[in-house]
Amino acid sequence: MDTTLQDPLIGHVLDGRYRVDARIAVGGMATVYRALDMRLDRVCALKVMHAALADDQVFVARFIREARSAARLAHHNVVGVFDQGTDGGHVYLAMEYVDGCTLRDVLRERGALQPRAALDVLEPMLAALGAAHRAGLVHRDMKPENVLIGDDGRVKVADFGLVGAVDGQTSTNTESLLGTVSYLAPEQIEHGVSDTRTDLYACGVVLYEMLTGSKPHSGGTPAQVLYQRLQADVAAPSGRVPGLAPALDALVARAAARDPERRPADAVALLSEVRSVRAGLTDAQLDVVPPEARNRTQAGAENLTTVLPRPVDDDRDPSPVERTARFPSPPLDPPEETDGSRHRAARRRGPRRPLLVVLGAVLAVLLGTGVWYINSGQFIRTPSVLSLTEGDARAKLRDAGLEVRVERDHSLTVDRGRVMESDPSPGERIRRNGAVTVVVSRGPEVVKVPDLSGTPLDDARRELKGLGLEPGLVIRRFDEEVAQGAVVSTEPAAGTESRTGSAVRLTVSKGREIEVPDVSGQDVASARETLREAGLDVRIAPERVFSEEEKGTIAVQSPEPGAVRGGGETVTLTVSKGPDLVAVPDVESMSADEARSTLEGAGFEVRIRRIFLGDTVFNQNPDPGEQAPRGSEITLWVR
Template structure:
């Protein structure tokens, strides 16, 4: 990638990567501001489906204007690779927030949810279903403002489904049951995902966990939703009810619109709702089976006697006809059983999350094969050797003897941990298997932390998912011994000077100057309780080492000598007498 794109966007650093695109922090040379530039990965530039999805994201996000949706500024092309220029949000994801702090306080969780639901409501009213709502796509600024991002798999109501698998795209931990079944995503699928996000914010945990994505998806489909009150009985009942209603398995019992959920959130901390009755859906039973009573109104006398007295010859004819029909039926049945059947059509099963070896065995049973030219990529969810995509997609009818192409996981994307409190040596050990991460250090003065301990990190933020095959720079902020440029304390009160230095972590020694041998006139001219001299002197560079200190010298009024004034008075009287 060129350092300056289209003579406008100066690339500063890589700040993220995903399955389809890389994201860079850039500086807009025209409008003089930082922006985020999202560029389609080079290996997908010739993929028409990826191009269309990328274009769809640009169209979806650029058409939405809401204070809680990341704003799109520009779209363009860099050496054949399309890009989107977006608002750069300084903050962390909601996922990182929960990772650092665990369950959020109820007012903070509610604030995030109201902003999120408001943004999603705006998208729904514009006819757009997000389809990938998760804490990783929710950015939280330092002032608490929420921004929802990544409309990469969003779908407009009138948009063409790119592939059948689109209906089950999205992160499995937030996937609605109907999407697990392969039904199309709807407004209520987004509502389900927001319910799961609310669950995670106020409990610090996910409702369903499993060894594989398939296991998690099946729990969304079949397992009852755990109550947040089991995690913390102090959670308001209104919160529990909102999550229960948003996360119903059957979407007919969920909120119909995001507006309904927003209104419920807006009153959730009203005093009368804190301990409200727990909500349960009013299940609609199927129509019960009805017995059909015997037909009334037909009397035996209404039957024609001629029918009863029907001649034998007519009965015989009926019997012969019945026999003929039975024989014909038997012949047809035998023909159906023994006539060679055409092979049943085969529809490609969902192989995402299946190991490549198992997939080959499954397909071989249907005379279908995997092309030897495999594609590889890193995955957020699947370990090395597991399929993360197929072409064609699942549900496509395939002729026997055909081949399909698959993309196989090279391994999981690496989630950057929080290195605060560790040493550089410990970080090097953690990152030993990630040679593409270059570690740099910068010392910062912090008197509250032991020297050599990491107090922060730059370049790679906590919780960021990175591709281990790409190069990154991680800067560790390491606590050092306190260091200052010595200011001039002379003339300042000794207590004030001492406190200023000690607050900076500097060791201070006080030196009480002697007044022995001074005349009364000299003593009376002294300043008491202020700094007279200091070592080191003002302007010098000082580092607080184990055995070093700053010396402040002063005259203490308690040491002031007394002078005999009576002898002086007597001598004056003598002189006057003479």
Template sequence: MTGKILDERYELIEKIGSGGMADVYKAKDILLDRIVAVKILHSSFAEDNDFIVRFRHEAQSAGKLSHPNIVGIYDVGCDGDVHYIVMEYVEGETLKQYIQNHPNIPIDTAVRIAIEIGYALEEAHANGIIHCDIKPHNVLLTRTGKVKVTDFGIARAINSSTVLDKQSILGSVHYLSPEQAAGDKITAKTDIYSLGIVLYEMLTHHLPFEGETAVSIALQHMQGDIPRPTKYNPAISPMLEECLLTALQKDPDKRYDTVSDFISELKIAQGFTTTIYKPASHDFTAMTRPIPKKEVRTHKVQRETKLTRFITNLPQKYIWIGMAVLFIICFAWAFFSFGNFWSSENITVPNVVGKPVEVAETTLKKLDLKVSVDEIASDDVPAGQVISQTPAAGTNVKARRIIHLTVSKGGSAMLIPDLKGLTLEQAKERLDKMGLTLGAVENGNDPDKPSDVIISQSPESGAKATKGTRVNIVINMKQKVHVPNVVGMTLADARNTLLSMKLSVGTINASDGTSTDDSNAIIISQDPAGGESTSSNVVNLTVGKKKSQTKTGTVNISIPKGGNARQVEIYVTDDSGKHTAYSGKAAPGSTVSKDVSGSGNVHVQVVIDGSVVQDREL
């Protein structure tokens, strides 16, 4: 395509990029004498009229956006069978290239880039447009460090009739939101999740989920736990980590309500929102002699008078700014102390007094509560055990409320710690810190307790001990169950089969629009897979429709003897769409014979030199 001129206006100079939908060329706008970027849709999409209409509509919608952090769209056109978008030309590199070339991006830099991407999304969302494909490949960094988000030409315009299904989803699977992977309706919170993944990659130089196939990665977005970013980069602050993990919640309702909220939290977490006030400085070297009490009082009155005069003479806008800063500080203190107080969700605080601090933290965090820990010396409570909690057990609080735990760090007398509920590694670490020794390790079986945790110990918690005392433990090793293969069964039959094996059905996911309440729906996958052994008694299922039956046939076309060679095309349309089964020149008097196949309703069309000569069902 290099050298081609589109619509007698855009001269293609060189190819500068390629993607799954289009190729990008550096071009010259002959009419306005300027350099532009031209995105040319792949020819494989040019035959889909519905897609072309949608493509043009969305590009025109995105063309209305005007923002410093958005690559501008100048024109949308078609030259013959070439469909294209003309965009602002940006010199620089993609954010993906920047990440690959900079394995240790400063945290401030990563957050600032994320904030500028957020500004672009803020503008798009305000105009009813969701990007749907936020990834480092679609973010450009100029040579001056400016951030530019591109590919809004394939974004989805929100309106009352827009509903996105699985087949309309665009985007790289590593940055896909759980609702995109599940084929659910997409909102502006989809872009918040994808932006969170981009920021995660910049901060850690890792993607949260990897896999051999796109399907396995998509399933992890839907079901897997996001590794905490501090696992890869301990320099990330707790506030920034919590901010990032909030954006990466699997449930969209638990993410930030808007990208503006995400931007504000990032600024606060990284200290980009600062106060205008400076701390007062004191010249201690000038204090060479004691000051009489009367003189102190005089100086105090003079200082108070000067302070009052200073405040009185301040411009009114500074007073308002000071009040706003004070309000933000008070609001932040209230939020982090009392939780999400505007939430309608009430949580009853469980009793964790007497439990190991690790078990207490896990229990509280599962209920969407935050935890702070203070340690004090105690001769009566073993080290690592919770002495008290605030708020008390049974109190109703809002989500994300901080629960303050007071934990024993031991005393002059050594007491055996409570190891029940800990893993073997956690128990070893606790005993090593106290100078105690791990004794015999036995296997037990308690179906009511989690697997691989300690269910009993000897000596018991609270017993007095000396250094080197051996503590024997029993680990809960649940008996493994052989999982039957239920793929291909109906949902009703699968339930009965699992029940007969003393297994229960966990979550039921659906594909192809199948209802999870339909007892005749077909099981297309299961987790754990059939034949595996598991210590859990829960099997998760995915239901879908039966695959359509494949039909086959042969198309025979006789070419007239007279004249020139003829161009022959054979098209097959089935449940999966339209595709070309044969395309080529045929000599006069020859016969074209082609085996064709398809699934479901199969329609065959034969075209010779542009004219339809055969149109039938297979």
């Protein structure tokens, strides 16, 4: 039974407008359906978010961002977005429907492509990305699954759901590792940075895969693939394809360079380089057949991955970013005719015409029989076994007459023992006696938290990331034994088994606890020795200040005496210039208020002593004209 018929959305009308007719594909975030826009009477693709994610505002925001970003790219190599909305618990995007297949389908069926076909796919990919880059956007998830090839040969880039601003940054921890592992650039893995050049790295990997039929890095786990990505360059594809032009090796090496500075600036620049390389290749170099290429010559509905288009009339001379690449069939040049050949052909055409009519009828019958054979039950849709236990998945596939192959991998989201993906995907066509590969979850990958005691903080962070763990919150405290800046302990503790991607809290030493001694009034040499003996570093401030302390001694220290600091921390000392001496004004014979105002204006404190009830100053101490420290007290006698 076709499992798509069990989907409750089939036959449902979303938002009173979109009639859901068939399921096309299922992804980790959404399901894509073929639908009819009943208002405009056109077929479209409807991308409906999984119900479990519809309540998550982060995922809903990502959906809306995809709609807005793709809508900005009015380019014929980008899958257009028509509409976005919600209907009850369903959040959806209405998109352009591309009747054809994905580049992943092509690679799965054909293994590897000849250079001519690989470049025919790469050029429109770069044209689409070039339009995005010039609009200030980065795709961040380029992979064969997101490259659609229509029945007319037109190539379109889909799924701008991860799109971000140029020079944007995204963390690569478990909550936001969004790109597919095999196509992530080293800087995305190591620093979480994405810009136009990260898209070019993915395109370089895709080009390598098209030319060779396999990915440049492999491993039993995603962590192993990521490690290889950081440590090894993408190998030259000619190592797997003898006779491949050196210029194609150089193109892959430039696009997929580990150092982003060695890549072109954006997709428009890389597209220009691709065209230059192509112009310099001979037909023999463009038509090299890779060893992994599988010949697909059969015609009919089962040849799902054909990329040979019908000719499209287009007399325009498109710009580098707007050009649409196709897979052209080679033109057939008719043989040169002579008078004799035309005469003989004219004599042959008459008596053989009935024979040609009979042959045409026979061919039509054979073709009809072939189509009937193909559509008479030789193919079925792959049943959905996602989230089923391994045993239930085996039983369901075998009941459908299919062979089962099992692979296993770790997953943070799918429970151990349950199916996380299948190849072919649910709903794809497969022969009745074909084989389906299911990937069964081993649950989250588990690693032991390392013993980081005494390890400097930066080294500890690198070690955790190398194991697939995330450095978490840093707490600092005094420790008598561990050097300042080194790890004291972790949470979870060393030796604890923890899932990859989980955070590890680090407690870091502030050094030995020290009470800062008071060095005020000491000369610089004595103060420096006192503090260093206590385990503190010393810094002398370049500026000096007036103070009550003797000139050349310590006037101010920071932190203040008695503060608690860790060993190796710095105390800043400010040296005294001595008291700030000022000449005392003569205020004798002034009224008390006038004298107070004059002295305070000169920077002194004032103390008044009265004799009887008078108000005139008759004596002051210090005497007028003497030098006294600014801020010191002047005594006045009034009568």
